[in-house]
Amino acid sequence: MSRDNRPRALDIALRAGLSTSTVDRVLNGRGRVSTKAVQLVMQAQSELEQPASSPADTIEIILPLNAGNSTRYLGAFFRLAGQKNGVSVKVNWVDRMIPAALSAALLETIERCPRGVAFQALDDPLVHEAVAALRSKGVRLTTIVSDLTGEGVGYVGMDNRAAGRTAALLMGNYCAGKGTIAVVWSGQLSRAHEERESGFRALMRAEFPSMLVKDVNSGNDQPDENFRLIRELLTSDTSxxxxxxxxxxxxxxxDAAKATGQINRIKIFAHNLTHVTRAHLLDSEIDVVIHQNMHEIANRALAELLSDEPIGRIAVATHIITRENALHHLDLNAISDWLE
Structure with missing residues (x-):
């Protein structure tokens, strides 16, 4: 989409039922806005960016709202892939880590009869029930980034268990096999998180048995909670x-490591290269980023949904990013207009 064809703030405001000042704050990150306002703006922007098309020509994507920059990139890459393939891609944003919201969004697509649906899964009975309803209607489905257990739908994303084991192998060596490692996650609703954690723990137990792995449940990936818990942990546990x-x-x-004066002592590993995590790498504040290419995920998931063949399970490569190779990844020029 060219800059001249981007929806105006006024158009987005009218469609979302919000003021232009609220829309401006959301689009430009100025000031505080509610989660609901962000969701309305992103939904309206997505709808205005897509050309009119019949439901049978539409692919719907369901992604968690406020789930980080990598998820924003994924939505933009899907819209770009749709443009290149001449198909309308509708990106729907739902409250993250809330199974009822994801289930409702999946069920709503039945009324629109899309050609296919890709979604970032939560492993919960409500989501399984919604998936069964879509499958009974013949809707082509694939999960992306995080999978479902035993549903027989497609999946496009990295091997999360292998990614966790890779992180453990590196962490154990970075720390010379000594000390305690804190694992920050948000529970088993995200199968991706669960598999990363279990893979990490399994390899640490096998390869670095003298190291202790400690769980830190962050409460649905909330940054404020992450900060509080890690600051308390680093203050109370010198190991x-x-x-x-x-x-x-x-x-x-x-931020918690900085606040406790330990930013240069502890090793920090994260997932998904974004402009933020890349800056942390270059400043030596994060040591390793385990990355999956969102551009590739969008392209391959869309190809699966547009194909007439049975939807497969596609594992994309797991990339190890450090400060020394960070500049050779993450070219966002192709989606700069889709993000703004």
Missing amino acids: IAGVYCVGAGPSSIV
């Missing part, structure tokens, strides 16, 4: 040698 963040909010962990 902490590293922190592995399996989900969103690594900046809050960096």
Whole structure:
């Protein structure tokens, strides 16, 4: 989409039922706005950016709201992939880590009869029930980034268990096999997080048995909670040698390490290269980022949904990013207009 064809703030405001000043704050990150306002603006922007098309020509994407920059990139890459393939892509944003919201969003797509649906899954009975309803209607489905257990739908994303094991292998060596490692995650609703954590713990137990792995439940990836918990942990436990963040909010962990004067002592590992985590890498505030290419995920998931063949399970590569190779990844020029 060219800059001249981007929806105006006024158009977005009218469609979302909000003031232009609220829309401006959301689009430009100025001041505080409610989660609901952000959701309305992003939904209206997505709808205005897509050309009119019949439901049978539409692919719907369901992603969690306020889940970090990598998820924003994923939505933009899907819209770009739709433009390149001549198909309308509708990105729907739902409250993160709330199964009822994801289930409702999935069920709503039945009324619109899209050609296919890709969604970031939560492993919960409500979501399984919604998936069964869509499958009974013949809707093509694939999960992205985080999978579902035993549903027989497609999946496009990295092997999360292998990613966790990779993080453990690196962390154990970075810390010379000594100390305690804190794992920050948000529970088993996200199968991706669960698999990363279990893979990490399994390899640490096998390869670095003298190291202790301590869980830190961050409460649905909330940055403020991450900061509070890690600051308290680093203050009370001097054995902490590293922190592995399996989900969103690594900046809050960096902030907690700075607040306790330990930013140069502990090792911090995170997931997904963004402009924020890249800056932390270059400043030596994060040591390693475990990355999956969102551009590739969008392209391959869309290809699966547009194909007439049975939807498969596609594992994209797991990339290890450090400050030394960070500048050779994450070219956002292709989606700069889709993000703004």
